[in-house]
Amino acid sequence: MKKPRLRRRATPKSRNSVFQPPGTISYVGEDRTEKVHTETILYDAKEYTKLEGIFLERLEDDHVNWFNVDGVHEIDLLEKVGSKFHLHHLLLEDIANTTQRPKTEFYEECIYQCIKMISYDPVENDINQEQVSILLTKDAVITFQEKTGDVFENIRERIEQSRGRIRYSNNDYLFYALIDSIIDHYFIAVEQIGEYLDELEDEIFDEPTKSSLERVQKNKRMLLTLRRAIFPLRESISRLLKEDSKFIEPQIKSYFQDAYDHCIQITETVESYREINGGLRDMYLSSVSHKMNQIMQVLTIMSSIFIPLTFIAGVYGMNFDNIPELHWEDGYMYFWIFSGLIFVVLLGYFKWKKWL
DSSP states (O other): OOOOOOOOOOOOHHHHHTTTOOOOOOOOOSSSOOOOOOOEEEEEEEEEEESSOOOGGGGGTTEEEEEEEEEEEEEEOOOOHHHHHHHHHHHHHHHBBBOOOOEHHHHHHHHEEEEEEEEEETTTTTEEEEEEEEEEEESSSSESSSSSSSSSSHHHHHHHHHHTGGGGGGGGHHHHHHHHHHHHHHHHHHHHHHHHHHHHHHHHOOOOOOOOOOHHHHHHHHHHHHHHHHHHHHHHHHHHHSSOTTTSOGHHHHHHHHHHHHHHHHHHHHHHHHHHHHHHHHHHHHHHHHHHHHHHHHHHHHHHHHHHHHHHHHTSSSSSSOGGGGTTTTHHHHHHHHHHHHHHHHHHHHHHOOOO
16 A cells, blocks of 8 residues: 655745745745834933834934834835845845744844744643844844734843843843843743643643643644754854854853853753653553553452352253252252352452452
8 A cells, every 4th residue: 555645834934935036035924914013222321212113213322222123024124124234135034034943143244143932821731932033233232023022021121220230231231131031031931831741740640531642742742842942042152152253242251151051951951851741651651551450450350250150140040950959948048158158258369369
């Protein structure tokens, strides 16, 4: 019999831009119709300004300039930003393609960091991921997100309230802080996944069901997706540590070393969770097999008890005339006494053998 061929699912990249020349800016991702939200934050040690909208003309050399764009499906806005900062057309193409692998690329005009922002959904037991593109230029930090809502609120509060060293640092420190904030939220998602695995382990140990096995399989896919989002980031942060750049001061690299250590820790945790999840499948099969063995043990004991009783009842149920015991006056009573005696003896024997 001919083995059926598996059909490979086409990616958005292959559907939308496979025949387009390199550098063509084309949005690749989920269909979005919502309005793009933009934000401008300008600050230094003494002043802080936050504006709704992207005001590229407010670029100030003596301030840290943070331009945030929520929504990369508006190509005109990408081209406007690219024209202002002289961004490479291949870079803009990567920003618009939300299926990128986490990576770091060095350009003449900027450093491009592609990273996945991750959150865990406890209701659906799944992870939500969103691509974030962070650009570090000489004069500004620019962030591009797929949609509104991020993990940068703590950074905005630190800037506004002048907490920590962020107000006294340059663009490269803000670039690090944004990456570090995303990595820190990996720990939250991974911790929630670990708690879910503990609950699932208890469920499988106590009362395994078919849905338990389905959840284990779903966990396998979820952890694989998580690994694909986090594992390349280790190499990406390593490039920021090893390669010299005019956009990052040497003293800031020690902070990236801390981020790199966090990536290692998260990667190891995800790998251990994958092993635990694989063990849950084996535990499920063992639990189901053990439960089946217990049922079979009870049925076997019951059968062993009733076999001799069925034999006796069958002998005296035969239609022969010359069966002496059939004419005993107390034969019926003797039958039950003998049956009860067999039951007690067999039950005691099974207990003595510790089969019960």
